[in-house]
Amino acid sequence: xALLALAGAAHAALIYASNNFAVVIPGELYRSAQPDATxxxxxxxxxxxxTVINLRGRQxxxxxxxxxxxxVALGLDQIDFRMASSRELSRADADRLIAVMRHAHKPLLIxxxxxxxxxxxxxxxxxxxxxxAGEAQAEAQLSIRxxxxxxxxxxxxxxxxxxxxxxxxxxxxxx
Numbered sequence: 033x034a035l036l037a038l039a040g041a042a043h044a045a046l047i048y049a050s051n052n053f054a055v056v057i058p059g060e061l062y063r064s065a066q067p068d069a070t071x072x073x074x075x076x077x078x079x080x081x082x083t084v085i086n087l088r089g090r091q092x093x094x095x096x097x098x099x100x101x102x103x104v105a106l107g108l109d110q111i112d113f114r115m116a117s118s119r120e121l122s123r124a125d126a127d128r129l130i131a132v133m134r135h136a137h138k139p140l141l142i143x144x145x146x147x148x149x150x151x152x153x154x155x156x157x158x159x160x161x162x163x164x165a166g167e168a169q170a171e172a173q174l175s176i177r178x179x180x181x182x183x184x185x186x187x188x189x190x191x192x193x194x195x196x197x198x199x200x201x202x203x204x205x206x207x
Contacts, residue, residue, distance in 0.1 A: 052147030052178060055079075056155050057163060061140050063155050063178070065147035066095060069102035075141055076106045082137035087150040089114025109137055117149035118188045121195040123202070129154060130161045148179035149189040156196050160203040167205045171196065 052065040053075075062079055064071070066088070075081045084103055090096065090112045103110040111132055115121055121129070133140065133154070142158075144150035155173035159165035174180050174193055182190045200206075 052151075054147075054178065056159065056173070060138050061142070061155065061158055061163075063147055063151045063173075064141060064143045065151075066143055066145050067099070067141070068095075069098055069105075072099070072102045072108070072141075073106060076108060079139055079141075081108060081139050081141045083109040083111060083140050085111045085113060085132065085136065085140060085142045085154070087113055087115050087142065087144040087154060111136060115144075115150050115153075117144070117192055120191040120198070121153065123198065126157060126195065126199050127202075130157055133158050134162055146179055148181075149174075149192045152178055152180045153192040153195055157199065157203075160199075160205070167200065167203075170203075 051067060051071055052063070053071075054063050055061075056063055059080075062075065062081065064075070067075065067084075072081075072084070084099070086096075086099065088096075100110060102108075113129055113132060115125065115129075133142075140158075142151050142154045152174040156170040159173065160167070160170040174182065174196060180189060180192070181187055182193045184190050
């Protein structure tokens, strides 16, 4: 049991140290936790990011002002799309998010606060709706690998999994 706890702590530290950054589709889609100005500059330089999709929405807080200033300075498009990890994303909002991702300049960086739950759902929707990925590949974006912990009625992030399940028929996935 102690070994399992140690492994979990090490995994959490790795996610934190890497800002939960991951390549979803090379040259097209990247995901992360909330980046600061230095990380945005690094992602722009290294991965040629053109658009940042902020799933936390427009805020009157320091992190948001820093992100806006950095995006402008770096020539990045910034799209604010508010969603909550503790609430199911409606079909209409999921369709709207897919349209936003479809029309945004690529490569994209999608982020929320921790890069686990909202970012996982957005990445899964992108893979399924826009990249033609299969169900298992898309659902893998909502995994513990990225810090997404989801258990029905126990986890506040379960609505992200439920949102994807509700979208599956529209995405061409059967039962």
